[in-house]
Amino acid sequence: MTILIRGLALLNVAEVVSSLGGDPDTLLRTHGVDPAAAGDYDTFLPYSSVAAVIGDAAQVLHCPDFGMRLARRQGIQMLGPIAVIIRNAETVAAAIEGVSQYLHHLAPSDSTALIREPDAAIFTYSTNVRRLTHREQMVEKGLGIAMDAFRLMLGESFVPLRVTLQHQRVSPMEAYREMFRCPVEFQREVNSVHLPPNSLNQPIRGRDSAALALAEHYLVRVRPDLAVPDHVREMTQRLLAVNQADLVTVARAMSVHPRVLQRRLAESGMSFEEILDDVRREMAWDLSATGMQVSQIATMLGYSETSSYTRACRRWYGETPRQLRARRHTAPPTPGPAPSQGQTG
Template identity: 80%
Template sequence: MTSLIRGLALLNVAELVADLGGDSDALMRTHGIDPGAAGDYDTFLPYASVAAVIGDAAQELDCPDFGMRLARRQGLQLLGPIAVILRNAETVDAAIESVSRYLPHYVPHDFTELIREPHAAIFTLSTNLRRPAHRDQMVEKGLGIAMDAFRLMLGEGFVPLRVTLQHRRIAPMESYREMFGCPVEFEQEVNSVHLPPHSLNQPIRGRDAAALALAENYLSGIRPDLAVADHVRGKIQRLLVVNQADLVAVARAMSLHPRVLQRRLAESGTSFEEILDDVRRDMAWDLSATGMQISQIATMLGYSETSSYTRACRRWYGESPRQLRARRRGVPESAPARLPHTLGAGGPTPRLGHSPRSG
C-alpha cells in the first residue's frame, strides 16, 4: 500500500526553492508531483515523493538545513485543525496528548508521544514507514514544526532542555542553534524535544473552548487511512520501546481481541509474527548505525538473549550484528565506534530503555 500525505506537506516549498535559486516545478515533476498540488489540503500525494522533493532540494541546492528552513516557513499552518487544538487546549499537557491522539488520523505515518520523567517531559516523534529516503530532512522539519507549537503555547522565548535526533548531523551546527537554541545530540535512540516538567501544567492563554470542541469533533470523525498491517506495524514500533510488543498488548492497544486481529492480518496476507520480524529487522538496521552496544540493540528489539538477535541478524542480513554495525557506520569492524556528537553542554540523557554508547 502506498503511504499518502496531504499536499499541505509541500506548503511554501516552491518559494523556498526559488529563493535558493532552484526550479521547484521541475523538481516536483521529476518525482511525479503536479506543482499545483503543493500546499493543497485536499490533495493526497505519495509520502516517498514528497520526501524525495525535500531531500533532493537539500542536496541539489546545497542547503543541508532545508527541512528546518521549510519548517520555519510552514509553521502551524501545516497542522490544519490540529493547530486549533494546540491554541485552545486547557494546558500544554492536554494539547500534547491530543496531538498524539489525533495526529495518526491526520498524518497516518507519523506518531508522537509524551514520556514523563522526574526531570523532563520528553516529546518524541517517529514514523512507521519502512526506511523512507530523506528521513533525516523530514524529521528535522517535523521537530521544527513542533518547536513552533511549543513557542506558541509556552512563549516565543521558550528553549528546550535538549533535543535528540536519531540520525547523524547533516547541517551546520549554527542551523541547529538557530532552530532549537539548546544542546542537540545526534545518533540517539529517539527523535525528541525535552521540556521542563513544570511546563506541562502551564495553561494556554486566550483559549476558546468552543473552537476546541469543534476541532476535536472534526478530527474524531476522521479514520486513519491505514491497512490493518500498517496499523499493527506502528503499534509494534511504539510498544517495543517498553518491551510490550506482543500480540495481546498490540491487540489491546487497537481495542481488538487477539484472535480478531490475527484473522484480519491473515485476510490481508500476513501475520503478527511476520510484521514483528519485519519491524525488528528495520530497527536493527537503524540502531546499528548509532554505534549502540549489541546487547542494547537486542534489548531494544525485545530479545531476552543476545544470541537470539545474532541468529535473527544473520537470517536478515547474512552477517553478524557487529558486522552489520560496522557496515552501517562505514568503519572497519575492528575500529572503535565514535561517541554520539553533542551540540552544547548538558547532563546525561534520561533513559528511554537504554542510552546508546559505543561498544
C-alpha cells in the same frame, strides 16, 4: 501499498526553494508532484515523493538544513485542523495528546507520543515509512513544526531541556542551535523533545472551547487511512523504544483486545509476530549503520539475550550482527535493508 501524506506537507516549499535560488516547479515536477498540489489540504501525495522533494532541495541547493528552514516557514499552519487542537486545547498535555490522536489524518504513517518521566516530559516523533530516502530531512522538519507549537503554547522564549535525533548530524550545529536553542544529541533511540514536567499543566491562553469542539467533531468523522497492519507496525516501532512491544501492550495502546487484534491481522494475512520480526529486522539494519555496540542494538530490539539477536540476524541477513555492523558502518547510505533470504521485497 503507496503511503500517502496530505499536500500540506509541502506548504510554502516554493517560497523557500525560490529564496535559495532554485526553481520550485521544476523540482516538484521532477518528483511527480503537481505544483498546484503543494500546500493543498485536500490532495494526497506519495510520502516518498514529498521526502524526495525536500531531500533533493537540500542537496541541489546546498542547504543541509532545508527541512528545518521549511518548518520555520510553515509553522503549525501545515497541520491544518490539527493546529486548531493545539491552539484551543485546555493544557499543553491535552494538546500533545490531541496531536497524537489525530495526526494520522494528515500523515497516516507519522506518529507522536508523550512519555512522562519524573524529571521530564518527552515528546516523541517518528515517521514509519519503510525504506524512506531523506528520512532525516522529514524528521527535522517534523520536530521543527513541534517547536513552533511548543513556543505558541509556552511562549516564544521556551527552550527544551534537550532534543534527541535518531540520525547522524546532517546540518551545521548552528542550524540546530537556531532551531532548538538547547543541547541536541544525535544517533539516539528516539526523535524527541524533552520538556520540563511542569510545562504539561500549563493552560493555553486565549483558547476557544467552541473552536476545539468543532475541530474534534470534524476530525473524528474523517476515516483514518491507516490499515490495521500498518497501525500495528507503527505502534510496535514506537513501543520498542521503551522495550514494551508485545502483543498485549500494543493491543492496549490501540484500545482493542489482543484476540481481536490477532483476528484482524489474520484477516489481512499477517500476524503480530511477523510484524514484530520485520520491525526488528529494519531497525537492526538502521542501527547497525550507527556503529552502536551489538549488545545495545539487541537491547533496543527487545531481545533479553544477545544470542537471540545473533540468531535472528543470521536468519535476516545471513551474517552475524558484527558482520552486519561492519558492512553497514563502512558502506555508503542506502534507501533501506536488503530483503532477507526468501523475501521478495
